[in-house]
Amino acid sequence: MMLSFVMVSSIMMAGNNEPAPKKILPYPIQQGQLPNGLKVVTVPYDSPGLAAFYIVMRVGSRDEIDNGRTGFAHFFEHMMFRGTEKYPKEAYSDALKSTGASANANTSLDRTVYHMTGNAGMLDKMFELESDRFMNLKYSVQDFKTEAGAVKGEYTKNSASPYEQLDEKMNEIAFEKHTYKHTTMGFFKDVVDMPNQYDFSLEFFNKFYRPEYATILVVGDVTQEKVMALATKYFGAWQHGNYVNTIPVEPTQTETKYTHVKMANFPPVVSLNYKSPAYDPTKIDMHALDLLNTVLFSEKSDLYKKLVIEEQKVRGINGGATNSRDPYLSQIYASLVDAKDMQYVKDEIVKAIEKMKTTAVDQTTLDQAKMRMRYSFAMGMDSPTSIAEALAGYIWVTGDPESINKAYEMYDKVTPKDLMDVAKKYYVSTGLTIATISDAENCPVK
C-alpha cells in the first residue's frame, strides 16, 4: 500500500545516471536466527490487523533423486495437512478454520512454501499450529493412501492442458541426469504408485522437515520482537537434522533437442528452451538475461511488433528465465495463428537473438527496461501477501531475503555489453530444446 520516498527517488534518479539507492524494497528486512538454525524474517508493513505468515522450505522436486519417487516433495506438501497427535486431522481443520486465514501451500523445483494470510491478532495460534505440524506431523497409512488419490486428481485436472503435457515432455528430454528432468507433479506412473510409499514418506519428513531447511517469514502488522518471541516459543525445540542431498550434476548439452505434442484444434506453439545459469545474486548473468528477455520479448520489442502487431502470425510471445538453484532454462513461448508459420517464427526468434549477440542494444532501451522493472516491482508491493511472495522467491533460491535488494543493485549495473555476453553464452543451439504443439506427428521445426 505504501511506497517509501526512497523507492520513488530511486526511480527518478535512474534516468539521471546518478547512483541508485541500494534497496528496492522500501521496508526493513529484519533477520534473526534461532540456535537450532531456523531463520526468522520479519518485515513490518502498514496493513492494520493483517499479517502474512510464510514458511519457506528449501526442498522441492529438485530433491527427488530416487527412481520411482518423482513428485514426492509435492505429495508431501499435501500430507502436511493431515494432522498431528495434538491436532488430528479434523481438529487441525477446525483450528485452522477458526483463524479465518487464507492458508495453503505450493511446491516447485527448489522449494515448498506454506502460507497463511490473516488476522495479525491470531499470529500466536498460527505459530502454534504450524510448529506442531512441522515438528510433530503424524498421519495414518489410511490418510497417506487416500491423499495420494487427491494428487492423482491434481495430475488429472492439469493434464487437460496441452501446455502441461508439453512441459512434462520438454523437461524430460532437456535434462539427462539432473532432477529437473521431471516436473514437480512427477511422472504419472510414480503418482499412481504413491500410495505404496508410506515408509519413504516418513524418511522424507525426517530428512527435510528440519530447521536448517526452513525460513519463517512474517510480513504485515507485526514487530520483530513479537515474531522472534513466537518463533522461539513454538519452534525453539525443533531438532536440527543432518541430511544433505546430493543432486546429480547435469552434463553439458551438446546439440539441439526436439520434442512435440500432437494436438489438433489447438493454437500451435513453438517453444525455445535454452539452458540458463543457476541463480547467483553476486553474478551479473541472470540479471542480464532477465533484461535481455524484457528487451527481446516485451510488447515494446521489435519482435513483438513484427510478429504480433504487423504480420499477425503470432497471437502472443513471451520469454523468461527461472531463478533456480541449479542451471535450468530460459524459456520462450510463441502461440501461433497458423501451424505453417512455425519454422518462420522459430527463425525470426533466433534471428532476433543473433542480432543481440552482434549489435549492442542502445542505452536508452536498456535504461527504460530497468525503469520498467523497478516501477513494476514497486506497483506490485501493495499487500503483505505480495511482499511475502516476492521475498519468498529469493529466500528459496539463495537462502537470504536480502538477495532481493542485491538483485536490483545488479540489475542497475547491467550494461549493453552484458546483454551481448549472456546472449552469446546462453542462447546457443547446443543448449537448446525445441518443443512444439501442433497437429503434426512430429516436431515440425528444425
Added chain:
Amino acid sequence: MKKLIFNIALLLITAVSFGADVVELKLSKSDIIVIKVMFKNGSICDPSDKAGLTDMTASMIAEGGTKTMTSTQIQDYIYPWAASYFASVDKQVSIFTFEVHKDNLDKFYPVMIDLLKNPRFAEDDFNRIKSNQLNYVDEVIRSSSDEEYSKKYLEDLLFRGTNMQHLVEGTVAGVQSITLDDVKKHYSNFFGSSNMTIGIAGNYSADFLKKITTDLNGMPAAKSAIPEAGKGRQPKDFEVEIVAKDNALGSAIFAGFPMDLTRSNDDFAALMVANSWLGEHRKSYSRLYQKIREQRSMNYGDYTYIEWYNNGGGNMLPRPGFPRSSNYFSIWLRPVQTAKGLKGQYPELKDIEIGHAHFAIRMALREMDQMITKGMNKEDFELTRTFLRSYMKLYAQTPEQQLGYLLDSKFYGRKDWLKEADGLLANLTLEQVNAAMTKYWQTKNMFIAIITDKTEAVPLARSLRDNLDSPMSYSNVLKGVLTPEILNEDKLVQNYVMKVSNINIIDSNTTFK
C-alpha cells in the same frame, strides 16, 4: 417538431450524462492510483446473432489505441512506468482498470481518457483481436482446462435460450459475423456516461477527481437501453449433458440450478454460512471436500457456490468485477477418474464399466440433501461464521481489490458490501441459516454438465439415465485401508436416487458454435 424532439432528447441525455456514479477510495499513503470505469452492459447486450460483440468492443478499446496514438505507440509511451490497463467483461458489466504510479499519472491520464472516449477502432487491430477471440471460443476453451469447460458449459445449459447463455467471448458463428462497423455501433449503443460508474483509489487530489469525472461525464450517453439479464431455466428433475472428447483423463463436473438471490438481499449472508460449511472454495474444512477428496481420494477438490466465482482453478480468494442480477447455485466436482483411466492403473479394476463420476455426483447430492434436511448445528454455525467474518477481510487486500468490491457494491445497491456483510454475519442466527437453505436450496432438480472421455460417455449416460447402482471402484491398495464406516456409507451413496428426465451426449466439437 422533429427538431424539437431531438433537442429535448439531447437535454435529457446531457442531464443523465452528468449523473455517472463515482466511487471513491482515498488512500493517503498509497503511491499507486487505480481507476476503474464500469459500464453496466456485459455480454447480455450482445445482439443474438453476434455473440461476443461486447467483449470484442471492450478489447478494441483496451487493445486498439486511440485516435491520436496506435496501441504500439501507447505501449512504447507507457512502457518505462509499468503502467497497466485492461478490460474485463462479464455477463452484465464491462470494467476498464488503469493502474499507474502517481509519478506518472499526469502523463498517463490523457491516454486513459482517450482510450475510453476516442478509441481508434482500426481495421488491423480489429483483425488481430477478432482472430484471437475466435480462436478462444473455437479451440482454446475446449482444449485447455476441462473444469473451466464444464463450468462454462453448465451456463450454456442452465441459461439456454436467454441472453445469459453464451460465453462472454461469444460463439464461433457470433464472433465470425462481427464487423468493425458492428463494434463502432455497439460502442455508441452500450458504452456511455449513462451506464457508467467511475471508481478511483489512491492519494489523488480533489482537482484530479473533478477533472476525471467531468471528462468522463463528457462521453455521450449510451444510445440503447440495457436489457434485463435472462433468468436461468428451471430444470425438471436432473437434466444432464455429457460432452465427449478425445483423450480426457478425467470427468469434469459442474451442476446447478437458478437461484433468486444475490448480494442485494440480506438472506445472502445466511446462505454464505451454509455454503461455506458445505463447499467453501478450495478449503479443506468443507463437507464435500472432506467426503469426496479427503475420505475417498476421488479427486482434487469439491466445492459449492452461491454466485459466479471467476477462474476458480487459479484464484484462492474471490475476485471482484463479476456482479450479476441473474444468479444460480452450483456444485463443482473437480475431475474424477474414468473407467478407462482406472483400468489402465489397476489390474483389479479391469471389469468396471464406469469411472467415479456417478458416485461423486450422488455423494455431493446426498450430503447437500442431508444438510438441508437436518440443518446446521450450533457449533458448526458459530465456527463457520467466525471463519467467514475473518476470511472476508482477505478478499480486498490491495487497493485494486478494494475498489473492485466497492464497484460491485454499487451494482447491488450496497455501499460497501464487505463491511455490510460483516454486520449481517454478526447478527445472523442459526435459524436464519437453516431457513435460507430450505428457501433457496433443493437437490431434486438440477442441470449437470460433464466433460469426459469418449469411452466414458455412453456407459455413464446409461448409468445416470437408468439410475443404476454406481458402487465405488477403489484400487486394492486403497480399499484395504478404508474404514468400515466409509465403506458402509458408500453402500448408501451408490444407490441414492437421482431421477434423470433428460440426458444427452454432445460431441465436444459442436459446443459453443
